[in-house]
Amino acid sequence: MSATDDNTTMSPAVNGRATIACPFCALACDDLSRPVHNTPLSTEQIPCRRAVTGFNTALSNGQAHPQIKGRDCTLDEAVEHARQLLQNARLPVIHGLVGDLQDCRAALHLAACFGGVVDHRSGDTIAEQLSVLQDSGWQITSLGEVRNRADLIVIVANRLDETHPRLQEKLFSANGRLHAEQPAEVVTLADKRVSILGEVRALFHQRPLPDASEDARRLHRKMADARYPVILIGAVDNESTELVLRAASGLVRDLSHERRAALLLLGGDIGSVSAQMVAAWHNGFGIRTAFNRGYPQQDLQRNAAARLLADGEADLMVWVGSLSEQRPPAVEQPTIVIGHPAMAFADQPPEVFLPVSVPGVQRAGFIHRADGLRMVPLTSIVDSGLPGSLDLCRQIAANHFANGVADAD
Amino acid sequence: MLTRLTGGRVFDPANNVNGEVTDIWFRDGLICEPPQDPREADATIDLRGKIVMAGAIDIHSHIAGGNVNTARALLPEQHLAERARYARLPFAGAKWSTFDTGYRYAEMGFTFVVEPAVLPINAAQAHAELADIPIIDKAGLAIVGNDDFLLRLLRDRADPQQVTDYIGWVIHATQCLGVKVINAGGATAFKFNQRHMSLDEEVPMYGVSSRTILNAVQRAVVQLGIAHPVHVHCNNLGVAGNVQTALNTIDAADGLPMHLAHVQFYGYGDEGDRGFSSGASALADKFNAHANITMDVGQVLFGQTVTISGDVLRQFEARGIANPNKWVIWESEDGGGGIVPFKYRQRNFVNALQWAIGLELFLLADDPWRLFFTTDHPNGAPFTAYPELFRLLMDRDYRNRWLSDINAEAADICLLRHLDREYDLNDIAIMTRAAPARLLGLADRGHLAPGAVADIAVYEEQDDKAAMFARAHLLFKDGQKVVEHGRVTRNCFGKTHAVAPEFSTDIERSIGNYFDRYHLVDMEAFKLSGDQMQETLGSELVVH
Numbered sequence: 002m003s004a005t006d007d008n009t010t011m012s013p014a015v016n017g018r019a020t021i022a023c024p025f026c027a028l029a030c031d032d033l034s035r036p037v038h039n040t041p042l043s044t045e046q047i048p049c050r051r052a053v054t055g056f057n058t059a060l061s062n063g064q065a066h067p068q069i070k071g072r073d074c075t076l077d078e079a080v081e082h083a084r085q086l087l088q089n090a091r092l093p094v095i096h097g098l099v100g101d102l103q104d105c106r107a108a109l110h111l112a113a114c115f116g117g118v119v120d121h122r123s124g125d126t127i128a129e130q131l132s133v134l135q136d137s138g139w140q141i142t143s144l145g146e147v148r149n150r151a152d153l154i155v156i157v158a159n160r161l162d163e164t165h166p167r168l169q170e171k172l173f174s175a176n177g178r179l180h181a182e183q184p185a186e187v188v189t190l191a192d193k194r195v196s197i198l199g200e201v202r203a204l205f206h207q208r209p210l211p212d213a214s215e216d217a218r219r220l221h222r223k224m225a226d227a228r229y230p231v232i233l234i235g236a237v238d239n240e241s242t243e244l245v246l247r248a249a250s251g252l253v254r255d256l257s258h259e260r261r262a263a264l265l266l267l268g269g270d271i272g273s274v275s276a277q278m279v280a281a282w283h284n285g286f287g288i289r290t291a292f293n294r295g296y297p298q299q300d301l302q303r304n305a306a307a308r309l310l311a312d313g314e315a316d317l318m319v320w321v322g323s324l325s326e327q328r329p330p331a332v333e334q335p336t337i338v339i340g341h342p343a344m345a346f347a348d349q350p351p352e353v354f355l356p357v358s359v360p361g362v363q364r365a366g367f368i369h370r371a372d373g374l375r376m377v378p379l380t381s382i383v384d385s386g387l388p389g390s391l392d393l394c395r396q397i398a399a400n401h402f403a404n405g406v407a408d409a410d
Numbered sequence: 411m412l413t414r415l416t417g418g419r420v421f422d423p424a425n426n427v428n429g430e431v432t433d434i435w436f437r438d439g440l441i442c443e444p445p446q447d448p449r450e451a452d453a454t455i456d457l458r459g460k461i462v463m464a465g466a467i468d469i470h471s472h473i474a475g476g477n478v479n480t481a482r483a484l485l486p487e488q489h490l491a492e493r494a495r496y497a498r499l500p501f502a503g504a505k506w507s508t509f510d511t512g513y514r515y516a517e518m519g520f521t522f523v524v525e526p527a528v529l530p531i532n533a534a535q536a537h538a539e540l541a542d543i544p545i546i547d548k549a550g551l552a553i554v555g556n557d558d559f560l561l562r563l564l565r566d567r568a569d570p571q572q573v574t575d576y577i578g579w580v581i582h583a584t585q586c587l588g589v590k591v592i593n594a595g596g597a598t599a600f601k602f603n604q605r606h607m608s609l610d611e612e613v614p615m616y617g618v619s620s621r622t623i624l625n626a627v628q629r630a631v632v633q634l635g636i637a638h639p640v641h642v643h644c645n646n647l648g649v650a651g652n653v654q655t656a657l658n659t660i661d662a663a664d665g666l667p668m669h670l671a672h673v674q675f676y677g678y679g680d681e682g683d684r685g686f687s688s689g690a691s692a693l694a695d696k697f698n699a700h701a702n703i704t705m706d707v708g709q710v711l712f713g714q715t716v717t718i719s720g721d722v723l724r725q726f727e728a729r730g731i732a733n734p735n736k737w738v739i740w741e742s743e744d745g746g747g748g749i750v751p752f753k754y755r756q757r758n759f760v761n762a763l764q765w766a767i768g769l770e771l772f773l774l775a776d777d778p779w780r781l782f783f784t785t786d787h788p789n790g791a792p793f794t795a796y797p798e799l800f801r802l803l804m805d806r807d808y809r810n811r812w813l814s815d816i817n818a819e820a821a822d823i824c825l826l827r828h829l830d831r832e833y834d835l836n837d838i839a840i841m842t843r844a845a846p847a848r849l850l851g852l853a854d855r856g857h858l859a860p861g862a863v864a865d866i867a868v869y870e871e872q873d874d875k876a877a878m879f880a881r882a883h884l885l886f887k888d889g890q891k892v893v894e895h896g897r898v899t900r901n902c903f904g905k906t907h908a909v910a911p912e913f914s915t916d917i918e919r920s921i922g923n924y925f926d927r928y929h930l931v932d933m934e935a936f937k938l939s940g941d942q943m944q945e946t947l948g949s950e951l952v953v954h
Contacts, residue, residue, distance in 0.1 A: 260603060378946070
């Protein structure tokens with residue numbers, strides 16, 4: 002599965018697959034045609050702006066050199082420097098996690114090894130979801146179930162076109178559906194969503210609610226008529242994810258006594274579901290778990306990466322971002338970037354830059370679909386010669402866990 | 411390197427060795443014939459006063475997959491770590507992580523564990539988690555029976571060969587060792603608001619019953635030549651009077667091989683003042699009379715745990731008794747399930763009777779080759795409670811002390827107080843080594859004859875059998891010493907085992923069309939390859 006020249010040389014279909022998957026948004030669509038040799042992608046070829054940008058950026062940036070303070074160096078030098086920084090750090094924060102399964106594994110090994118904390122760049126949203134899960138649990142469904150069977154989809158999300166560009170096509174305008182004649186009715190809640198959901202819940206309980214909004218009354222009627230209403234929750238601007246989720250979750254619980262109802266949680270950011278899932282099976286809890294005492298301690302507020310960095314509790318930031326060329330946030334602390342080869346740092350280079358292969362383009366991988374139910378395989382299309390993040394982090398942590406194996410002697 | 415274990419009492423029932431003192435030799439990860447001259451040994455380990463068995467095998471323990479991982483996240487308070495353990499082993503301080511799972515199993519002398527509920531759409535994550543479990547070897551069973559594709563084949567009275575090919579395809583696609591059916595059709599019925607599913611009830615819209623689904627899958631498994639019989643989670647789990655369901659399911663097996671999982675949860679009668687009684691003797695009698703049936707028990711032990719299951723009907727029903735009061739119910743393309751925390755209390759009538767029923771089943775079943783140790787981890791109890799279970803079965807006095815400490819009414823009406831049988835070390839070796847290897851079709855483990863994998867557990871002989879089995883004196887995995895004095899001393903990663911039965915790939919045309927039409931998943935992307943298992947998910951695949 003390797004190519005030799007510097008251009009976008011295609012490999013033969015891997016595993017008999019004619020199509021490839023896209024890791025550049027949380028839908029992880031796996032029906033894209035393979036990029037054509039040396040030709041920039043267009044939205045005609047691949048019906049998604051985000052995918053086109055993601056693939057083009059990665060395909061045209063296979064070359065990047067490790068750097069220390071902005072100056073090219075050898076991989077060994079960069080690895081050694083990163084190791085020194087990590088070894089000397091009191092509390093390193095492994096942040097970003099804009100990546101796939103292997104990136105998360107890599108980040109978690111660094112955290113366990115050097116006594117750090119891991120957090121995703123959208124950690125606030127994940128943490129708000131987690132706090133609801135940890136308090137009460139929830140009743141959820143999958144993308145496929147909504148596509149096939151929901152007859153009413155209530156959207157509580159902003160910027161869906163931006164965060165999940167093909168959601169419309171995949172979920173709402175589905176033609177062939179199971180046991181359903183027509184596409185689901187879609188209702189979007191624009192604002193005051195927490196209170197509307199609360200009012201609908203009160204109406205279902207036949208509580209006296211003389212001044213219920215017309216929006217709430219309308220939604221109550223629709224939900225009362227629906228066989229399988231689903232509340233889809235994505236990125237919510239101007240409202241707290243936690244409050245929205247609590248209100249929606251309560252409503253679903255009430256409805257489910259008599260009919261099928263569910264939440265569809267869309268995750269949102271690239272890699273956020275993988276970050277939480279992979280961290281959970283490594284440390285028992287998930288993100289925002291600290292290893293500085295040798296055992297894991299989760300604290301959804303205290304261990305927020307941004308807070309640890311802003312308050313000076315953390316003294317080193319490691320940014321893992323193989324799927325986005327977006328620069329890490331500027332912080333006071335020295336920074337190690339394990340990142341997308343197209344990352345540019347303007348005049349503020351990090352202490353160490355370790356470019357890594359982009360999963361789904363330059364190496365194989367797996368990334369969680371937004372609903373967390375499925376890990377989608379990512380294909381290697383070109384060989385960039387760059388190391389994968391997991392191998393790299395194993396090198397950095399070589400004295401601790403060689404190949405994931407401790408030297409117990 | 412040629413190693414000689416000498417002086418230990420060996421229990422190797424597959425080779426009719428029952429406690430005799432004999433040497434075991436191994437080299438390059440395999441057990442071998444002794445050399446002509448014992449001085450050829452590179453290492454000799456003196457095991458006088460020790461018990462030697464093959465590494466233990468657990469056929470049913472929920473150690474990976476979406477349900478387990480969600481349960482971790484749901485219940486942070488249940489696995490708080492207080493102190494770092496095992497310095498320098500990765501994630502050693504992380505309780506209830508995949509890493510902790512491997513270390514704890516190894517400590518108890520286990521070397522192979524089967525995750526019995528791999529939902530096909532979630533198979534990649536299940537395997538990624540399994541890959542991150544150190545030391546032990548792993549395998550999964552793929553869940554079928556609530557997948558619309560299969561139900562359609564049955565509804566349309568498709569050629570049975572198509573069902574067989576489809577089941578074969580699912581096993582390939584998910585890299586599993588066999589298949590499991592969970593409350594056949596139940597998760598689908600739940601999608602139509604049905605909250606109950608019995609053996610002969612029909613799934614709405616499909617016109618097929620649980621019995622039809624079970625039979626079809628059972629026949630497919632037999633025809634594909636898969637060693638492990640269809641692994642069945644029956645209907646009506648946990649319901650008073652459900653022993654009849656288990657008896658009917660045994661009849662429905664119609665003489666073909668079938669494995670019934672966690673039968674304690676089906677050993678319930680509905681007699682007595684409380685409408686809840688032990689059905690253990692009826693179930694055990696039926697079991698004893700049907701050689702085609704194998705069962706594992708799913709023993710309940712007292713304390714806090716969490717129930718996790720692909721039986722969404724059951725878990726939805728149980729959400730009201732969640733303790734602590736939080737739960738997750740989920741549904742998906744090919745199944746559903748739930749996570750409901752629960753605390754079994756010894757003073758509670760029902761819980762105490764559940765505890766007794768499990769033990770009764772163990773003690774009333776005649777053939778240890780067909781009955782298996784499980785707690786349905788974590789449903790009946792965490793797997794770490796196995797040593798306690800061994801002691802209960804091996805020590806009648808200990809059992810009787812417990813009987814006087816549980817709910818008195820339950821103790822009164824259960825049969826347990828009249829059962830004097832005590833398991834011996836040979837029984838334990840059969841039920842945790844020789845028999846599971848045979849049931850899973852793993853010819854090279856579960857015994858200690860030359861050619862077998864050198865997975866060897868050594869225990870310190872003690873009167874307190876719980877203490878004895880809690881910490882292996884030594885454990886060799888593939889001939890490497892990984893546990894000493896009950897502590898993991900060396901980290902390594904085992905392999906993932908699967909079968910690859912032959913089937914006609916013509917079925918892929920229908921499956922591909924179906925996926926294109928109804929799934930958000932490309933059929934080719936659904937299939938896990940050996941390369942993906944090794945290179946990306948991170949586990950070497952062994953195909954049997």
